[in-house]
Amino acid sequence: DIQMTQSPSSLSASVGDRVTITCRASQGISRYLNWYQQKAGKAPKLLIYAASSLQSGVPSRFSGSASGTDFTLTISSLQPEDFATYYCQQSYSTPWTFGQGTKVEIK
Amino acid sequence: EVQLVESGGGLVQPGRSLRLSCAASGFTFDDYAMHWVRQAPGKGLDWVSSISWNSGSIDYADSVKGRFTISRDNAKNSLYLQMNSLRAEDTALYYCAKEGTGTTGTHYFDYWGQGTLVTVSS
Numbered sequence: 285d286i287q288m289t290q291s292p293s294s295l296s297a298s299v300g301d302r303v304t305i306t307c308r309a310s311q312g313i314s315r316y317l318n319w320y321q322q323k324a325g326k327a328p329k330l331l332i333y334a335a336s337s338l339q340s341g342v343p344s345r346f347s348g349s350a351s352g353t354d355f356t357l358t359i360s361s362l363q364p365e366d367f368a369t370y371y372c373q374q375s376y377s378t379p380w381t382f383g384q385g386t387k388v389e390i391k
Numbered sequence: 392e393v394q395l396v397e398s399g400g401g402l403v404q405p406g407r408s409l410r411l412s413c414a415a416s417g418f419t420f421d422d423y424a425m426h427w428v429r430q431a432p433g434k435g436l437d438w439v440s441s442i443s444w445n446s447g448s449i450d451y452a453d454s455v456k457g458r459f460t461i462s463r464d465n466a467k468n469s470l471y472l473q474m475n476s477l478r479a480e481d482t483a484l485y486y487c488a489k490e491g492t493g494t495t496g497t498h499y500f501d502y503w504g505q506g507t508l509v510t511v512s513s
Contacts, residue, residue: 315495316497318499320436320500327486327505327506328436328486329503330499330500333499334495373499375499378450379438379452382437385435
């Protein structure tokens with residue numbers, strides 16, 4: 285199985301901050317990497333697919349990038365509604381696996 | 392508007408069975424693969440099973456293989472998960488998710504239901 289390792293597991297940030305979350309795959313997954321946002325008590329929501337494609341309706345402050353087996357989700361200017369847990373997920377091969385999540389909290 | 396509504400969760404004793412359902416609307420159900428993803432209380436996301444649009448391709452996580460069966464009824468726009476020999480570690484919120492496909496062939500979960508809670512306990 286492909287292991288997805290996210291870092292950090294949590295972070296504290298202020299409104300307006302630039303936030304970066306990293307996800308590393310245990311083997312090459314091309315660009316088959318997706319990012320989701322999950323707010324407390326809610327279902328996950330797709331933010332980014334194919335490493336850097338923005339899902340329709342998602343604000344442009346969210347962006348994704350890839351370099352080899354390392355993937356990054358960036359929030360350019362953190363907004364109050366962005367405090368949530370973020371997950372990466374690979375769809376290169378089954379079982380589709382998720383990172384352990386990164387909780388973004390208010391500083 | 393795409394809607395996925397799960398049902399069938401509840402409290403069940405270890406070793407017993409439960410059948411989850413997911414009613415889909417707002418899209419052409421038989422055009423898309425569908426998945427079940429679960430989340431144990433306070434934990435992360437865990438893919439469980441997938442089924443192709445015509446049920447021709449089915450896959451399971453090793454943790455449920457041989458115990459769970461995924462199926463779909465395209466005439467009823469419904470997805471199912473038959474769960475047998477349930478264990479305490481199967482306790483989770485079970486989400487139904489629609490698979491989307493990008494232009495480069497990548498896959499992702501583009502819509503999720505709100506989940507149905509399965510609790511396995513004596």
